Structures are given as structure tokens and as C-alpha cells.
Amino acid sequence: MTNPGQPAALSEPSDPELWDGLILCATCGVEQAAAHPEGLPAVCTICADDRQWIPAGGQRWTTVGELRDAGAGLEVAELEPDLWALRVRAGVGIGQHAKVVVTPAGNLMVDVPTYIDAAAVQHVRGLGPLAGIIASHPHMYGVQSAWSEALAGPEGPVPVYVSEPDVGWLARRPVAVHVWSGSLSPLAGLPGVSASQPGGHFPGSVVVHWPGRDGAGVLLAGDTVGVARDRRWATFMRSFPNYLPLSGAVAERIAAHLDRYRYERLYDNFSGVLGVPGGGASRVVRRSASRHADWAEGRMDHLT
Structure with missing residues (x-):
């Protein structure tokens, strides 16, 4: 294990990787169903959407093997x-930080890394058996099928939970996909870990x-x-x-949805964290939604 906040760079294995041929978008890093380049779409549908972008140089595809050869790897931090x-180090994607x-x-x-290799799998397995995978939204699908299969247990691949409103964004459908709506307890026998769909960024976000080890409440947003x-x-x-x-x-709707939870800390998709030290993340979210609404709806136009 690493010290808190100190990333551990994992060494690359010398043996050929099982996932070398897996194709993914070189911008968002989402896995593709096609096994050969001729089966790929003209552009990545996730990146062609107005929430993402197609690079000025045009659509480009890559493989896990190409990324590995270019020095990609996984860093793990507590x-x-x-x-x-x-x-993901030296890989693709939009800089997201998956969590375990x-x-x-x-x-x-x-959320799911946009890369996988044997060393990364070994390290994640070392944290304990993986019982579920859940992406917050389609940008974070990463190579979820590969992770599900690589960390399979006695009952088969790890369940991959996908929001029903966003299932159409899957470019590769995991073998163990579970489509869900509303709310979910993804860990059997542990109702304290729960998921829900406030929407907003995507309809199924x-x-x-x-609860956190200290019981104060943590929201992975x-x-x-x-x-x-x-x-x-x-x-x-x-x-x-x-x-x-x-x-x-919509901002106020999201904040109202989140009022169902008690949470003193919030982690976003990148390195952002609210409530450390001192707690109070839920209060920050509520007052931020009010401020957002004031500006978006013109009540602060006198300052412009």
C-alpha cells in the first residue's frame, strides 16, 4: 500500500498482454466493440457529442498495446x-480519476480507467475482491469490459452497472452488464453503499x-x-x-436530489474534493446550486 496521497507507479510486465488488441478512442479512451479497424465508426460517438470534442486533426483510434508500448501505466493513490x-499515466482519456x-x-x-495491464490488475486485486463496477456517465466507461473480465471471481465477470438512460452510449457491451434505473445497492449485503441517478451532465448521470470509514459520509459525484x-x-x-x-x-434539482444523502466530503471526476479538511460538502453543494441559478437565470445581471 502507498502512503495517503502518494501515487504508486506500477512496473510494466514483460510478457505480452491479453488486452493488447483492445481498440479504444484516442481522445476519450472508451473501449470499442470492433476487433479490427475496418469495423470502427467514422468518429467516436461519445466525442462527436457536444459535451466532448473531435481533435482538430480528426478521429484517431489506438489500442491498449500501443499505449503500453508508449509508456502508459496505472498509478494508485490512497x-x-x-x-x-x-x-492513468501517459495514456488517453480526459484526465479522470477512477476510484475503488x-x-x-x-x-x-x-468510474473506470482507460487502460489495463497485468500489473494494474494485480494491484487492484490486491485491494481486495472486486464486487462491482459502476461508471458515473459514458465518458467514464473506459475499458470496463476488460476490467470486469480480468477481475472475474468464482461466479464469473464482475457485474458492470450501467444507467438505463445512458445504455445507448455503450460502444462495447460488457458480458456482465446490469442495466438499472432509479437507485441501486451495488454491493450485496452492504446497503450503506448506494447509487442513484440525479442526471444533469447526462440523463443517467x-x-x-x-459512509466512509469514519461514518461522516462521502459522495463520489x-x-x-x-x-x-x-x-x-x-x-x-x-x-x-x-x-x-x-x-x-437543473442545478437546484441535482442539489435537492443529493439532500437524500448525508455527506461531509465530495470527490469529483478529477482531483477536486470538497470538505477536506472540515467537512461540510453538502452545504457547499446547496449554496453553489443557488448561486448557479442566480447567475444562469439573470438575477445577477446588474453586475455585468
Whole structure:
């Protein structure tokens, strides 16, 4: 294990990788169903959407093997007791940090790395058996099928939970996919870990609530709630890279949805965290939604 906050760079294995031929988008890093380049679409549908982008040089595809040869790997860092971040080094994707929640009922991967190799699998397995995989939204699907199969247990591949409103974005359908709506307890026998779909960034955007080892409550928010650089505030966006905000009404709807949870800390999709030290993340989200609505609905126009 690493010290809190200190990433551990994993060494690359010398043997050929099982996943070398897996094709993924070179921008978002989402796995593709096609086994050969001629079976790929003209553009990645996720990147062609207004929340993402097609690079100026055009669509490009890559493989896990190409990324490995270019030096890609996985870094693992402890965010707090029983919560780990998985960060892809020298790979593809939009800089997201997947998470692993460690629990007595098995572990839950929340959002998925855009890379996989034997060393990475060994390290994640070392955190304990993986009982479920859940992406907060389609940008975070990563190579979820490969992770599900690589960490399979006696009952088969790890269940991959996909929001029903967003299932159409799957470019490769995992063998063990479970489509769900509303709310979900992804770890059998541990009702304290729960997921729900406040929507916003995507119609099926997911948050995961976990009590935390200290019982104070932790919310893994993906891109549903973004942490501002001034960490006294949060934001609510349809597109972060394209600067497209959600409406005030949707921001307030999301905050009201999250009121069902008790949470003192919130982690977004990247390195943003609210409530450390001192707690109070839920209060930050509520007042941020009100501020967002005031600006989006014109009540602050006198300052412009």
C-alpha cells in the first residue's frame, strides 16, 4: 500500500498482454466493440457529442498495446482510508480519476480507467475482491469490459452497472452488464453503499454514496457536481471542456436530489474534493446550486 496521497507507479510486465488488441478512442479512451479497424465508426460517438470534442486533426483510434508500448501505466493513490484513486499515466482519456471503495462486502470500482495491464490488475486485486463496477456517465466507461473480465471471481465477470438512460452510449457491451434505473445497492449485503441517478451532465448521470470509514459520509459525484478551483464552491455543467452550463433549475434539482444523502466530503471526476479538511460538502453543494441559478437565470445581471 502507498502512503495517503502518494501515487504508486506500477512496473510494466514483460510478457505480452491479453488486452493488447483492445481498440479504444484516442481522445476519450472508451473501449470499442470492433476487433479490427475496418469495423470502427467514422468518429467516436461519445466525442462527436457536444459535451466532448473531435481533435482538430480528426478521429484517431489506438489500442491498449500501443499505449503500453508508449509508456502508459496505472498509478494508485490512497485518497482516504478505504478509498483509492486510479490514474492513468501517459495514456488517453480526459484526465479522470477512477476510484475503488474498499468494503467488507467486496470492493466497488467507481468510474473506470482507460487502460489495463497485468500489473494494474494485480494491484487492484490486491485491494481486495472486486464486487462491482459502476461508471458515473459514458465518458467514464473506459475499458470496463476488460476490467470486469480480468477481475472475474468464482461466479464469473464482475457485474458492470450501467444507467438505463445512458445504455445507448455503450460502444462495447460488457458480458456482465446490469442495466438499472432509479437507485441501486451495488454491493450485496452492504446497503450503506448506494447509487442513484440525479442526471444533469447526462440523463443517467450517477452518484455513489459511501459512509466512509469514519461514518461522516462521502459522495463520489463524477461530473454531476464539479469542484471549483476555489474549493468553497461547486459547479454544474453539461460540458466542462466546452464551457456549457446546466440551467439553474437543473442545478437546484441535482442539489435537492443529493439532500437524500448525508455527506461531509465530495470527490469529483478529477482531483477536486470538497470538505477536506472540515467537512461540510453538502452545504457547499446547496449554496453553489443557488448561486448557479442566480447567475444562469439573470438575477445577477446588474453586475455585468
